[in-house]
Structures are given as structure tokens and as C-alpha cells.
Amino acid sequence: GENVGLHLPTLSVQEGDNSIINCAYSNSASDYFIWYKQESGKGPQFIIDIRSNMDKRQGQRVTVLLNKTVKHLSLQIAATQPGDSAVYFCAVWGDNAGNMLTFGGGTRLMVKP
Amino acid sequence: NAGVTQTPKFQVLKTGQSMTLQCAQDMNHEYMSWYRQDPGMGLRLIHYSVGAGITDQGEVPNGYNVSRSTTEDFPLRLLSAAPSQTSVYFCASSYDREQYGYTFGSGTRLTVV
Numbered sequence: 001g002e003n004v005g006l007h008l009p010t011l012s013v014q015e016g017d018n019s020i021i022n023c024a025y026s027n028s029a030s031d032y033f034i035w036y037k038q039e040s041g042k043g044p045q046f047i048i049d050i051r052s053n054m055d056k057r058q059g060q061r062v063t064v065l066l067n068k069t070v071k072h073l074s075l076q077i078a079a080t081q082p083g084d085s086a087v088y089f090c091a092v093w094g095d096n097a098g099n100m101l102t103f104g105g106g107t108r109l110m111v112k113p
Numbered sequence: 114n115a116g117v118t119q120t121p122k123f124q125v126l127k128t129g130q131s132m133t134l135q136c137a138q139d140m141n142h143e144y145m146s147w148y149r150q151d152p153g154m155g156l157r158l159i160h161y162s163v164g165a166g167i168t169d170q171g172e173v174p175n176g177y178n179v180s181r182s183t184t185e186d187f188p189l190r191l192l193s194a195a196p197s198q199t200s201v202y203f204c205a206s207s208y209d210r211e212q213y214g215y216t217f218g219s220g221t222r223l224t225v226v
Contacts, residue, residue, distance in 0.1 A: 042219060043117075043203050043205075043217030044203070046215070049214055089155055089156070100158055100161065100171060100172070101214070101215065102172075103155035103156040105154055105155045106153075106154070
């Protein structure tokens with residue numbers, strides 16, 4: 001089965017600094033990866049996705065990097081703001097035979113003013 | 114307003130009681146799923162559906178039933194509530210498996226005493 005985990009449960013950064021949140025996955029057949037942001041009391045919110053035929057994708061202030069060789073992806077947030085404080089989850093789709101989106105355990109990002 | 118609507122937002126049950134968590138989406142999404150989120154943890158898939166009349170089990174299906182009689186609705190039934198089912202439940206939907214991941218509802222916080 002899929003095993004998706006995060007290296008750091010809590011990340012504290014200074015406002016304006018860049019943040020990097022990491023995620024490891026176990027199924028080499030996984031082909032679609034998503035980062036979600038979850039604020040307190042709310043459901044997860046889509047941030048950015050990447051497919052396995054890419055190794056980098058950029059959005060507004062966010063970049064996702066995918067390293068299929070070591071089954072690792074990361075979320076980079078540029079110029080972190082107080083509004084970025086939340087829990088971040090990576091989620092991984094299984095292979096084509098599966099329709100299950102598996103979530104990692106989450107990393108709490110705390111932004112210090 | 115387009116989106117995923119979950120009701121109720123909060124619920125307290127006694128052990129052994131049954132209830133149905135409602136989930137409705139108005140985006141004509143084929144994919145719908147139920148997740149539970151325990152404190153400090155990621156989301157675990159309970160059941161999912163890839164279209165009306167089609168449901169399948171996720172990683173933690175025991176104690177829960179689902180049905181999908183229409184595209185819009187995907188109710189989750191707790192057959193005989195247990196304290197271990199105390200959690201926050203999220204319903205999510207997607208147009209397909211690779212369309213910006215899932216759109217999540219705001220959750221139902223369930224406490225079983």
C-alpha cells in the first residue's frame with residue numbers, strides 16, 4: 001500500500017523567509033501529487049499539483065519539486081507570510097488501477113512576525 | 114454557492130447510536146470521497162465513489178456504509194457508533210482523478226461518548 005509521510009511535523013520560519021516542506025512516498029507507480037493547505041477548523045484547500053512526467057512546477061509564491069528517483073517531493077513557499085501559517089499535507093494518487101488519494105501526516109508551518 | 118456542503122457541522126452520539134453524515138456537491142463531480150481526520154494526523158480514506166451507483170472501500174471502511182444514488186449526494190452512515198469513531202469527517206469531490214485534486218467540505222466534527 002501507499003506510505004506517505006513527512007519529515008518534519010512542525011516548521012517555524014520568520015516572516016519573509018522561504019519555507020520548504022518535505023514529503024516522502026513509497027509507491028513508485030504513483031503518478032499525480034498534490035499539496036494541500038489546511039487552516040484551523042477548515043477542510044484542506046488545494047495549493048498546487050504535479051504529475052510524474054514533470055520534476056518542477058511553479059505557482060504564485062509556491063513551487064513543487066518532484067524527485068521520482070528517491071520518491072520525494074517538496075513544497076517551497078517564497079517570502080512566507082503570516083497567512084501561510086497552517087498545516088500542509090502532501091497527497092498522492094496511486095497507480096492507474098487505484099482511485100485512492102493517500103495523505104501524508106501533515107506539517108504545521110508557523111510564521112513568526 | 115458552488116462547492117461541497119456537509120451537514121451537520123457538529124454531532125454528539127452515544128455509543129451504539131446510528132446516524133448519517135450528509136454530503137452534497139453542485140459541481141457535477143463524478144468522484145466523491147469520505148475521509149476522517151484524527152487529531153494531529155492526516156486524512157484517511159473511508160469510502161469513495163467514481164460515479165452514481167458505484168462505491169468502493171478505502172483504507173478504514175469498517176463501521177461505515179455509503180451509497181451513491183445520485184451524482185450530487187454521497188451520505189456516510191455510521192451503523193453503530195463507537196468512541197473510536199470520534200473524529201472530524203471530510204467529504205470531497207472532484208471532476209476526475211486529475212482535476213486539481215479534490216474540493217473539500219468544511220467537515221463534520223463527531224464525538225461519540
